[in-house]
Every structure is written in C-alpha cells, then in structure tokens.
Amino acid sequence: MNVTGPLVPNAHLLRSDILDSGNDFLGSKIDQDYMDYVHPHWRQYQAPEPYQHFLLGLAYAVILVVGMLGNLLVIVTFFMTKSLQSPSNAFVANLAIFDTLMMSKLPLFVMNSVVEGQIFGKIGCDIYGLIGSYSGMGAAVTNAAIAFDRYRTIAFPLDGRLGMKAAICLIIFTWLWATPFSLLPFFETWSRFAPEGYLTTCSFDYMTEGKSTQLFTMTIFSWAYVFPLVMIALFYSKILSHVREHERMLKEQAKRMNVKSLSQGDEKSAEIRIAKVAISIVFLFICGWTPYALVALIGCFGDRSLMTPTFSMFPAIACKTVACIDPWIYAINHPRFRAEIQKKVPWLCIFGQETKSSDNKSSVSDATDIKTETA
Incomplete structure (x- = not known):
C-alpha cells in the first residue's frame, strides 16, 4: 500500500536498525540546506x-x-578497426558508450x-542522477536496437540488413529516447533527483507522496x-521462430534428397552465434535493472518497511x-573483437591466442560486415 499522511517515523519501522538514542541518524552528515531532498523515510x-561505506566504495572502485x-577497449577497438565498423557492431559500441x-x-x-x-x-x-538516467535508459533502448538489428539480419539476410546510415539514425534515436526523462527531473520540471539508500547515490524521486510522483x-x-x-x-522470439522454421525446412529438404542433413552454411552459423551473444547481453540487462525497477515500485506503491537503506543499495550495485x-x-x-584487442594490447593475455576455428569464424564475420556495408 502507498504511504500517505504526515512525514514522521512510523511505529512499526522502529526496529533495531532504526535510529537509537545516542547514535547518528542517516543523513546527519548532510548539509542542513540539502536535507529537504532527503526523504524522512x-x-x-x-x-x-x-x-x-568503505566496503561499498571498494566494490565500486573495482567495478x-x-x-x-572493458568498455574503452570495445570503443577504441571499434573506432580504430575499419573491418569492425559494421552497423551491428556500431550498436554494441553505442552500448559500450552508455x-x-x-x-x-x-x-x-x-x-x-x-x-x-x-x-x-x-x-x-x-x-549523478542525470548520468545514471541517460546511461540506464540509453542502454535499455540500445539493447532493443541490437535485438531489432539481429532480427533483420537473420530473418532477411539479403534485403533486410540495416545500412550504416540507418544504424546511425537508430543510435541518435537512443540518445533522444533517454533525454526527456533525464532532463525533466534534472530541471525539476517533473519529479527531481534525490538521495537514496545510504544517501551516497541519487536517483529520480520515487518516495515523495502524491499523484505526481x-x-x-x-x-x-x-x-x-x-x-x-x-x-x-518480441524481436528475439521472432529470431527463434525463424531459426526453428529454417531448421524444419532443412530437415524436410534433406529428407526429400535422401541425405542425413544439410549444412546451414558458415555465414548463417555466424549470425546465430552473434545473436546468442546479444541475447546474453540482454539477459544481463534484465538481471541488472529488474531489481531497480522493483525498488522504485515498492518505494512508490508498496510497503516501505521493506525499504531499508542496505536493501535499496543492492539494485544500484547490480546495474x-x-x-x-x-x-x-x-x-x-x-x-574479431578478441583478435583485434589482442593485437592492440598484447599484454592483456586474458584473451589468449586465437585458434584456427576462431580465425575461420572471423573471416565469416568480415564477410558479413562487408555485405552489411553495401546493403
């Protein structure tokens, strides 16, 4: 249920982790003129x-x-390697930028x-809130763009591939998508950014009572x-449906030709392999942002007794x-990315040496990139 009424401590919240006599309360080291932005909860x-604070700061320093x-390696490798500058890789580079x-x-x-x-x-x-808003919403819609690009590439390999101009337009769209709900709270036109948890992070204000919030x-x-x-x-379900339909057609054709199976070809395998990578990135996005979404909904509509400062810090760590x-x-x-990174930073031995099989797959990726450029 939503919490309404006077902004005073509730009796059922006064547990052992609530302010005890003689102990500093959360926010005691915040400037007094800024305390209005700290919700009484x-x-x-x-x-x-x-x-x-030390353990959280140490964890964030490692992250x-x-x-x-990792992100700078992807960005620099993309912009410095012409063979990698395909529309599909442009979306991944955009994700790395966010x-x-x-x-x-x-x-x-x-x-x-x-x-x-x-x-x-x-x-x-x-x-802090503005950067988090742009990067979070931008990453979300970029993952959607990656899914759309993979769907077009796999479902329509001859005439459905996105060209570089179309990819750039979609990338600009991802930044425009993140703009309204980043700038509105920044200028306090609608909502605002406020401290949360240990009051060392900030997000949009989901705690203030009222219909507007x-x-x-x-x-x-x-x-x-x-x-x-x-x-x-939607796009990945269409990809999976297309792959299943393609495999069914291959089996039927093999049966008519009285052969055991028909190869899908290296290029098709490469596209499916890249799609799996994109799906893994999307899965990570879901794991990272679902906790944040749940915390915001609980803070706005749910039982706020669950919203302890420590509990509210975990979603931020996840994302x-x-x-x-x-x-x-x-x-x-x-x-291809692994090979190019190995060339540029050979001391980064965690990537290891490329195998012949990987080189063959890289050649297929190069061929796919070239075809994409001419689409």
Missing part, C-alpha cells in the same frame, strides 16, 4: 557503520577499473562514501523498462555490475 534509520577498461557513461559517475560515489554523504551537495546529486514513476517504468523489454522479447560485465561478455564471444 531514510532519516529514521541509524547511519551505516564506516566499514559499510570502475574493470568496467572502464556503459562507460555509467562507469564515469563511480568516482563521485567513492568520494561520497568517504564523506558518508553528498560531497558536492545538490548539484553533485543532480549530476506515482504518475512519473509509472511513466518512467514503462518508458525505460517495460517498452524496451517488450521490444527485446553497475552489468555495465561492467557487458563488454567482457561481448569481447570474449566475438573472435
């Missing part, structure tokens, strides 16, 4: 121990290093953890999560971990 809780390295944007705000979180609050006050919170929460939930997820599910893992999943599964 968070101020009921006892301040986290310093070691909790920052690993995630920034993930890099997500990584770029982690130093601010680490500093916030050191001071156990918002080191730059309101403007720091607004910038509920409407904004449901709108951004649909815009940033439901719609991209529906598009992703940033996914942004860290995305490029490594793609690089490990794509022979």
